[in-house]
Amino acid sequence: MTRTGIRILLADDQKLIRGGIRMILQSEDGFEIAGEAEDGAQAVELARSLRPDVVLMDIQMPGLDGLEATRQVVAAGDCAVLVLTTFNREDYLFQALQAGASGFLLKNASPEDLISGVRVVARGDALLAPELTRRLFDRFMARPAVSQRPDLLDLLTEREAQILRLVAGGDSNAEIAGKLFVGEATVKTHVSRVLNKLGLRDRVQAVVYAYETGVAAPGDTPP
Template sequence: MIRVLLADDHQLVRTGFRAILESEDDIEVVGEAADGIQAVDLAGRLRPDVILMDVEMPGMDGLEATRRVTARDGPSVLILTTFDRDDYLFAALQAGASGFLLKNGTPEALTEAVRVLAAGDALLAPAITRRVIETFANPALRQPGAGARLAELTPREHEVLVLMAGGATNAEIAGRLRLGETTVKTHVSRVLMKIGARDRTQAVVLAYELGVVRPGSS
């Protein structure tokens, strides 16, 4: 059973999300928070698998709450917001969020996102992914010392990172490289560790930021 915590300052929004999620046999809403302070507290006490986090909340906003939750190896955080703003998107990723969706999405997209994050993967809406790529593909934004981090990857790990950046799942990577899925999971874990990424979303961002892949590459 996937345990979910809802963090949003609007009761109607939380009620709607609860109804959507609890209509699924494999998802349980274990708590609700009306602000970031409550979200951080409940995350520590209830230990959910995934937190659905609003951005704009009184007291402590969702971005600061995400930073505090992820800093202590807490649950995966899915940012849900009404506002399609780049500053929110990039701040959420920097805070450690594993997913970012707009509230105008479908119930199916929401439940699928929860399952993806609970499985340890990360998720961005396609339009958001394009904006991340366009931003971090700018050579001027690449971090100092990037070459050293990439140099630590083995040739196979480099292949895995390229395929991850292309959106391939573990199963698809296994098929492309003719490897077992368990082996692929091991490679993915090592790639994340070596390049300093928390999850697949940050790995994709770093792949473009570090110039491993370029927009339009296959």
Template structure:
């Protein structure tokens, strides 16, 4: 069962999300927060697997709450917003969000988002990935980042590049001719060595550090 916490200052929005999610047999909404501060408190107390976090909330906003939750190695955070703005997108990713979802999406997209991040995968649509590339691809890797990359073995570096392209474990296994269990081990080691919380941050770091460039 995937345990979900909803954080939004509009009760109707929270109610709508609850109805959509609790139809599914494998998802349970364990709490609702009306602002970022309450989201942090409930996250600590209820230990959900996923937080659906609105950005625009009074008091502590969603970005601030996301930073606190992810810094404490809490649940995965999917940021929800009605605004398709790059500054929100990149701020959310830098704050440690595992995904970014627009509120005008479909119920199916919301359900899939919860399942994807609960499984430890990145939630970046192709359109969002292109914008991440545009933002970070021209940035050179700072010395500290270069040192972390140098700690990777050749195989781990190959896995890192595959991660940057948004590949799943199964796709990486096929591309590198490895077993999925072996890929999972490599992914865990890559995330640990580069200091990334999850696959989404690995994608951001890969482009921010110049490990990969557009076109290959």
């Protein structure tokens, strides 16, 4: 049977929150709520049995929390995880990314941002709320660059290194295409090559890598 649309699993211990999110997503064409979980353990179980495209994962849940549930879901390769939380905490942000989450949004995000976030994660891209992207940059402003596997950078062409710096600056493929006067498909190809050469999973890891190796620095304006 051919699947159409984006199938979503909601994981939150608060029924009222799940209901609100369900109403928002069900109002959008092409979205299907595949199931709902009340805790992390149930989220892992349902992700494996239902195989949704995206899990919307709360962090603080009884028993198995959302961070560990994210690790297990991502490790099993079942689907992408978009973390949703009311807690605007830096430690949660980095733990979620380390666990393999493809995105991180606060629950006070607008319905439009939530819908867009699900679509971004479903197509295999990474997503961070703008305020969280700034926090990620601030983290690396506070410490010197640490060269981790700088030898891998030699694998990049000049254009690919340029693309990496722009990705680290938070630019989308469309914005990069506009700055470099190339097609968006060309940018997407370059980004994929950068990720493959550096052994990175997604754009979020690319941002972290760029700052850790000194390829990019806060305030940089790539040529």
